[in-house]
Amino acid sequence: MNKKIKQSLAIVTAAALAFGLASVSSASAAAKTYTIGYQGPLSGGEASTGIDEQNAVKYAIKLFMAKNPTIKIKLVSIDDQGDPAVAGTVAPGIGTNKSILGIVGPAYSGATIASLPYYKAGGLALISPSATRVSLTDPASPDFGSPVFHRNVATDDKQGPALAKYATKGVSNAKVFIFDDQSAYAVPLAGYVTSGLKSVSGASLVGTDSVPNTTTDFSPTIAKIKTSGANVVIYTGYYSQAAVFIKQLRDSGSTAVFAGGDGVFNAQFAVLAGASAEGSRLTGVAGLADVGAKVEAAFKKSMGVSSGVYAVEAFDGANIFLNGIKAGKTTRAAMLKWVNSYKGKGIGGATLGFDKNGDIAVGGFSGFTVTKGLLKNTGPVK
Amino acid sequence: MKIRNYWNLRDWGASVWEGANRTKRVAIALTAIVLVALLPFAGASFLATPIASYDAVLVYPVGIFVLMALGLNIVVGKSGMLDLGYVAFFAIGAYTMALMGTHTGLNTWEIMPFGIAFAMIAGVLLGLPTLRLRGDYLAIVTLGFGEIVRLVVLNSTWSKGPNGIANVPMPPDIGPLKFKLDDQKVFFWVVVIMILLTIWMIRRLSVRRPGRAWEAIRQDEDAAELMGVPTLKYKIWSFTLGAAVGGAAGVLYASKNLFIAPEMFTLNVSILILSCVVFGGIGNIWGVVVGATILGYLPDRIRFISDARMLVFGTVLVVVMNFRPDGLLPRKKREKVIVKKEVVA
């Protein structure tokens, strides 16, 4: 008994220490190395978003190092699980770790708000590919992220009206039902869709619901949709739930138009939902796959997986930092200045650059329609 | 089982403590406190956490976990009630701090009594109807209570729903000790002081009437009732004291994290804190402290294996529980608790 316990504890401790030492030794690498970080959920329930974004960052670094063999880039994976509580624990360490020049991320708005005080104190430039909450770039809000926070994704208040317009396009006498998944992303977006709907002539809001994002049985929501007589259904949550929902909606015999925001805008949505997804209208920003089949093929060849959500945003964000390093901006202060005044082109051909609040200068949403299992770009929503 | 042959740190500690006179005891206690207070300076050693900053980890999760585990230990360890909704009190404390801190201009120390009071009121409100239930029925009801608190906060506008509350003020400086973002030593010392106060409170209560009543309730509630112990009253006391500690932890946490949102107060937190209590040694203050320290610290220490981190965590729970079912530092009175079949009978 006695021995066994000692042994088991010794093994656990030894293993932990061995791992620890290994990590420490790998951390102290050569001098000509520069470090950037990616922050987002890399474990936990939201991990797929973070993994997709981080893959795009890794891809950008890979391309950059192939072109610039004299510069080595090290990527620090900052796993905040998309959870503000975890972000509050990791951010102080990152904020004071001066070797990190900039961060692509944080991916989630809640985690961003929890991290911001530390990054502001550390003067660490952030370019988030997916934190869309309006307050982050609103000077009047307590969460205002300037000067360190930037994002190259359009905000909820721009997407809301675009989604409202695109969802009701060509539907005469549109009766709209809006529901969200209770998340910090979906609830505000639903609010902006609702207010955007007012400027669409002939459209009216006939019902709402708020469905926890762990739900798979949508029958009460579908009952509500049927009772309300809606012919347009807008969901502001994420693609996995949307896929489960749209199947149930179609199986129930409803033919109402289904529309979703950039949380649903994911190739996986069409894969998961199969034939039911056909004709769904999504707003989002063009992805790598949309940028060009060639780019996507190169990505897949290099990374071994397809590109995922916010890949373009993460890729472009990483490139802003990498170009900065190439231009000799190797302190945080220089990097922050570089990012604030950056002007360049993204992989999709869009102009990259941030206004004084950290928002991307130009940026809009495109409408996509699911056609034969693929997301087909129908051009910017006007 | 022969206690001498047992790999037993707890008995060794107890024998040293009992063999010491008053001066020696004071010396031991002071040394221990000083060593703990110096912990944040050990950041450059093998203790350092990759990615997360070491002194921040010491405050949360480690310090706050120890505090909450001590609070939960009053309920689960001392009086033997299984509470799976402890996070509710933590959330109430945190939201009290966030709402009052952003709306009233009171500082952390002034809000602390409110946070504790609200948590205690919630404890009484929940306890009165439910503490008549036993065992696993109590577990599910408390679990439900924890979820209800989170969902109400999530679905309400006064709490800003899923957006959470940002810009919670930091505590005001205490003399020369300044609360800083990039250096959280002062936070750590404050947590340590709160932990010491809690330990002091539990130790005082344990040797007095409430402690004896809890012990009796834990061992056999019916017998205790028959012997004239007002069980419901003492159960509610234990519940409320646990809630108070949870509320205090919540207030401090909100003031440290500066931002709180409903997603931070899920059932997982309750389960994690319960794991800390049982892992360390249920009912034994030092065991609980050790357990919470390890479980709070471990996930951040092993961040370099980021992918399999929680897998390791789960495996450690299984392995340690199997080899040391009474926890790393089990409680002293080793009577086997007869709880096997009391629920349905």
Added chain:
Amino acid sequence: MFKVLIDQFWSLTISGVALGFIYVLISLGYTMVYGVLRMINFANSEIFMWGTFGTVVTNRDLFHYTQLSEPAKGFKLVFVLLSALLVSMAIAGITAVFVEFVAYRRLRAKGTNRLATLISAIGISIALSEVMRLLTASRPVGSPRVLEKLILTEVWGANIRLDTVITIIAAAIIFFILERFIKLSRMGKAIRAVSMNEDAAKLMGVNLNRVITTTFLVGGLATGAAGFFYVTVFEYTKFNIGFTMGMAAFTAAVLGGIGNIRGAFFGGVSLGLLEVYASAVLGTQWKAVTVFIVLVLVLLFKPNGLFGEAVQTTRA
């Protein structure tokens, strides 16, 4: 507020019952183990989650259905569905026995320490869910449509769909078989004996280890069957679905009176109905709150659940 409930009453009721039957099967996993060990098997939610993957793997990898392929018909449909059901049950059954072996057996042999066992079970459920997360790269997994969701008929304005009907009937049959097994078979009697009085059962020559392993196995089989129905109806699974479904099923078990097989039945069905009605009337965001408030009220008046007493004889 009640407009939806009145307008869509029957269609809500049918989906509530179907959902309820899935809960019934999962809560059997909880209730059987509870009956014998007096312990919440916290890992049952992850046993369920592993069970759902059994059906996905069968449909997708064994029979090579894809999202775009036509649903199966006739004899092949029955064959595929039955294989998926069996694979799910087998995977969940094996997982359950594994959980018993790793997280429970050693602790049980050392004498009962309920909380240590609870934490050990929590540990194994974290590990099980993490392994699946790593295997699926944290992504949701869709199951191809094998069973066409035909609308069979319309009753009082509600669509009666094939998958719902199959779920309700098949789940009822599985429940009935298990109930008979517990009631009539030799092993079932041994399980009941252990749940009534462990020591006496041991003295009567019951092999305790075998009984407990069988209990976990049977509970796992039921939970695995629930996994099959879940995937057949929702065509979706993810590494973290266990938690929500497990919580609901556990609530159902307590509502009905945990440790009691018939309690699990009524608890599951009433919970399914309660959930859809509450979502329709109050909004889905208040579903969980309503469920817990009802649970507390029930427990206040019937502290052992709806069927907690009076059924000592049929207790599993």
